[in-house]
Amino acid sequence: MTMKYAKRCLLTGIFLFVVFAAWSETSAQNWVAVRWVADGDTIILKDGRRVRYIGIDTPEVAHENRRAEPMGQAAKAFNSELVSGRRIRLEKDREEKDRYGRILAYVYREDGLFVNAELLRNGFAHVLYRFPNSARAGELLDVQREAMKQGRGIWRRINKNEHPVHAYLGNRRSKRFHVYDCLQGNRMSAKNRVWLKNQWAAFWEGYAPAKGCIVFPTE
Numbered sequence: 001m002t003m004k005y006a007k008r009c010l011l012t013g014i015f016l017f018v019v020f021a022a023w024s025e026t027s028a029q030n031w032v033a034v035r036w037v038a039d040g041d042t043i044i045l046k047d048g049r050r051v052r053y054i055g056i057d058t059p060e061v062a063h064e065n066r067r068a069e070p071m072g073q074a075a076k077a078f079n080s081e082l083v084s085g086r087r088i089r090l091e092k093d094r095e096e097k098d099r100y101g102r103i104l105a106y107v108y109r110e111d112g113l114f115v116n117a118e119l120l121r122n123g124f125a126h127v128l129y130r131f132p133n134s135a136r137a138g139e140l141l142d143v144q145r146e147a148m149k150q151g152r153g154i155w156r157r158i159n160k161n162e163h164p165v166h167a168y169l170g171n172r173r174s175k176r177f178h179v180y181d182c183l184q185g186n187r188m189s190a191k192n193r194v195w196l197k198n199q200w201a202a203f204w205e206g207y208a209p210a211k212g213c214i215v216f217p218t219e
Contacts, residue, residue: 031087031110040075040124042102043083052102053116054093055140057128057208059154071154075124082115083107093133106136117143123153128208129175141206148204160200167195168202176210177202184210 033046040058043051059069061076090105098104107115116136119125120143127144129137148155166180173192177199178185196202199209 030089032090033087034083034085037076037080037084040072040079040119043079043107050100050102051090051105051107052098052100053119054104054106054133055128055130055136056116056120056125058119058125070157071124074153075119078122078124079115079119082113082118083109086110088115093135095133104133116140120144121147121152123147123150123155126154126203126208127206129206131174137206144206145204148200158200158203160198162198162200164198167197168199170194170196170202170205170207171210175207177207178210178213182210182213184213 032049034043035046035048036044038044038050039061041053041056045051058075058079059072060066061072062068087110089108089110090103091108092103092105095104109115116125117140120127120140127137127141147153148160168177169180169182169185169188170177171185171188171192172194177196196205196207202209
């Protein structure tokens with residue numbers, strides 16, 4: 001082995017070691033531990049950061065002066081089962097945080113489980129489209145539709161054969177839907193309006209209930 005060749009091998013080895021060390025450090029920094037589960041779609045990390053799952057919404061748990069929504073506690077318990085005490089990886093979309101300062105993320109466990117989708121798959125959440133964070137919107141809607149077809153969780157509460165007196169009014173831009181006489185809904189631009197025959201059809205198309213307008217029926 002010539003001196004020149006030996007030197008080249010040594011430099012190559014040093015380079016590979018540095019690259020591997022940098023990759024290992026970066027990889028380790030990408031995994032964070034979950035300290036506490038706040039509800040079905042919000043967690044607190046060990047470093048104190050709050051994380052809100054992108055693309056889904058779960059029934060509310062009881063807080064302040066508000067009562068828990070149907071299946072709110074069950075959604076929290078399932079989320080806890082998925083991530084409590086585990087290490088997770090956060091994948092971001094276009095916006096880093098929401099208006100409450102929470103980190104917006106698609107969440108993955110070390111075994112590769114996509115947590116946002118798993119909550120949908122088991123019927124503990126529905127799709128919540130919010131532009132511009134829509135990179136996984138199509139994938140999440142496909143998972144929701146499968147849960148709907150299987151009648152899992154919250155989908156047992158929605159009658160797909162519902163025949164309301166009036167159709168529901170959807171906003172094709174925001175992907176929210178309202179009861180026909182909702183004041184908020186009736187203020188939307190005519191070009192954004194779409195009529196949906198019932199709640200099941202609205203959810204199937206990826207619309208979510210407008211806040212304070214529609215809730216899942218109780219048992």
